[in-house]
Amino acid sequence: MKLAFLGEPGSGKTTCIAALSDMAPVDTDVACTDGLADRKATTTVAMDFGMMDLGPLGRLDLYGLPGQARFRFMFDVVRPGLAGAVVLVDASSPRGLDGLEETLQTYADLLRGLPCVVALNKSSGMDEGLADACMDRLRAHRLLAPVIRVDARRREDATRIAELVLTMLTYNRRVAEQMIRME
Amino acid sequence: MPPTLGLACAGFSDSDRDSLCATLARLEPYLRARWQLVDDSQCAALCLVNLDAGVDAACHHARRVGCAERPREFAAGTLHRPLRVPQLLALLTETGRALAEDGREARGVDCGPAPSAVQLLVWPLDLEGASRTCLHVLSALTFAPADPVTLAARTGEDVAAVERELERLMHGGLVVRAAGGGLAMPESAAPPASWRGLVKGWGRRLGLAL
Numbered sequence: 001m002k003l004a005f006l007g008e009p010g011s012g013k014t015t016c017i018a019a020l021s022d023m024a025p026v027d028t029d030v031a032c033t034d035g036l037a038d039r040k041a042t043t044t045v046a047m048d049f050g051m052m053d054l055g056p057l058g059r060l061d062l063y064g065l066p067g068q069a070r071f072r073f074m075f076d077v078v079r080p081g082l083a084g085a086v087v088l089v090d091a092s093s094p095r096g097l098d099g100l101e102e103t104l105q106t107y108a109d110l111l112r113g114l115p116c117v118v119a120l121n122k123s124s125g126m127d128e129g130l131a132d133a134c135m136d137r138l139r140a141h142r143l144l145a146p147v148i149r150v151d152a153r154r155r156e157d158a159t160r161i162a163e164l165v166l167t168m169l170t171y172n173r174r175v176a177e178q179m180i181r182m183e
Numbered sequence: 184m185p186p187t188l189g190l191a192c193a194g195f196s197d198s199d200r201d202s203l204c205a206t207l208a209r210l211e212p213y214l215r216a217r218w219q220l221v222d223d224s225q226c227a228a229l230c231l232v233n234l235d236a237g238v239d240a241a242c243h244h245a246r247r248v249g250c251a252e253r254p255r256e257f258a259a260g261t262l263h264r265p266l267r268v269p270q271l272l273a274l275l276t277e278t279g280r281a282l283a284e285d286g287r288e289a290r291g292v293d294c295g296p297a298p299s300a301v302q303l304l305v306w307p308l309d310l311e312g313a314s315r316t317c318l319h320v321l322s323a324l325t326f327a328p329a330d331p332v333t334l335a336a337r338t339g340e341d342v343a344a345v346e347r348e349l350e351r352l353m354h355g356g357l358v359v360r361a362a363g364g365g366l367a368m369p370e371s372a373a374p375p376a377s378w379r380g381l382v383k384g385w386g387r388r389l390g391l392a393l
Contacts, residue, residue: 001385054388057381112259112327131308139305142259142327147308163391164310165320170382170393171323171337176374179381 002081005064007088008099009043012121012152013064021050067103084115084165092122094117108141115168116145123149189221194233216279229278301358302328316340320348
């Protein structure tokens, strides 16, 4: 079973995976050499990978995928066995909403019908209208998903995301059939 | 002999119906059931509703799917109009399968008024302190509209508790009641019963009480 974390650079995908993973996440971070260097020292150039052990029930693989359109092909790698997706937004960045829009433009068609949670990371002191604006973007892309505030560094926040995804997953026939076929 | 299922279309022009009839004939080799266009007043397994024509939602068919020239302006699951063949093929395949699983055939479907289904428009912005019932009701409605009794059965909650949650959500404008059963979506059938146990097991391993 897999859970995908999507979002623009700096939105907290790697951090969220690290907070949940039972092992040190495998990352593909390299030093930033462009304008992004003003915001963060490193960025993910391929995908992140982490894992949660589910004992005899298997394991939950955690994948971090960049939100930009040029990386859309990576979604095909994680699609088989995908249980849900978490879209991360950097709520502290003035271009957090643009980042969400780019992620939705890239992935919305693939996310429809999947359990999906939008997590506003670094949300302390964020613009109160951001959550509302995110909800509007989701509606424009015909996505039904909860929008929650998180601090991706905190395991309890990351666990709350997983709880929401699993609660939604309980009622998702499409994923259920796919998983049962794969077993 | 494949079962014959009735397909009604409300608010469609004669030319739309002729076009749909021709498309159904072309799709027949790809479908397990034989779909036949029936009059809107007749009992049908599925009804396509032209939302641009402002057709009243109080249609008596249990399974209804909206169609519109601009589907994005309507609820999730609305099809493009004029109908696109791949979308129609997917819808008929899924509906035929769901009906077969329900053990019903279109001719035998009870055409009486369906219980009042509820459709989720948007998740609440504030989930802090949301009850377990509320989260489960919202999660179930995310993938398909449902009436309170169906929701209670799917979530394992009391019907009264589900109705209270729905009232609250309706008061906040987050859900709407769709008279006559609401829009049937391709994912309208529930997952197998064993699935919930499996997901709960995953949750337990993660320390979650789902």
